[in-house]
Amino acid sequence: NAGVTQTPKFQVLKTGQSMTLQCAQDMNHNSMYWYRQDPGMGLRLIYYSASEGTTDKGEVPNGYNVSRLNKREFSLRLESAAPSQTSVYFCASSEAGLEQYFGPGTRLTVT
Amino acid sequence: GENVEQHPSTLSVQEGDSAVIKCTYSDSASNYFPWYKQELGKRPQLIIDIRSNVGEKKDQRIAVTLNKTAKHFSLHITETQPEDSAVYFCAASKGSNYQLIWGAGTKLIIKP
Numbered sequence: 001n002a003g004v005t006q007t008p009k010f011q012v013l014k015t016g017q018s019m020t021l022q023c024a025q026d027m028n029h030n031s032m033y034w035y036r037q038d039p040g041m042g043l044r045l046i047y048y049s050a051s052e053g054t055t056d057k058g059e060v061p062n063g064y065n066v067s068r069l070n071k072r073e074f075s076l077r078l079e080s081a082a083p084s085q086t087s088v089y090f091c092a093s094s095e096a097g098l099e100q101y102f103g104p105g106t107r108l109t110v111t
Numbered sequence: 112g113e114n115v116e117q118h119p120s121t122l123s124v125q126e127g128d129s130a131v132i133k134c135t136y137s138d139s140a141s142n143y144f145p146w147y148k149q150e151l152g153k154r155p156q157l158i159i160d161i162r163s164n165v166g167e168k169k170d171q172r173i174a175v176t177l178n179k180t181a182k183h184f185s186l187h188i189t190e191t192q193p194e195d196s197a198v199y200f201c202a203a204s205k206g207s208n209y210q211l212i213w214g215a216g217t218k219l220i221i222k223p
Binding site for chain 2: 041042045
């Protein structure tokens, strides 16, 4: 059981470049989430998917798009990266809105 | 909107002493209250949670108490150890299909 996996672990982008962060879970959870965590700060929800086929905006959705590809996979896309998007990105999954299991995170730097 | 306030932002205690972190929530419909621990450079992990039909829950050295009337809940860590040093986050949820509303975090420092 791998739990929640994320790729890549690290990424450096130049301003204006695009990229997709991948997330997959093998726990058969219905709900999946994308958070960002800036240095020394808390977790801010970007987008979430309560179930396969649905996605909703969280607290900080601007500059991001998501795709719930299937029950296992939930990707986050940055269309035109900006230095303000430098952060650690965590994917998480849960069942019935209860305990969230987090992936190891992607450390993104935008120069 | 819904809000969870967490205090203090930093807590420094002597090894072996107890630590208490408090959270207040705004939405009276909230019914699930988890606590997460995040060690430096790691992912957040659940350490204990409580549902609204229970007033207190214990797991070895950690406990959580819930006061629904006052809309606050607290994390208690007894006999603190160096490995308890981390950032602790509280959260609240109305349950299925709802997102967790997170507190801002408390950095717990255990002094030797």
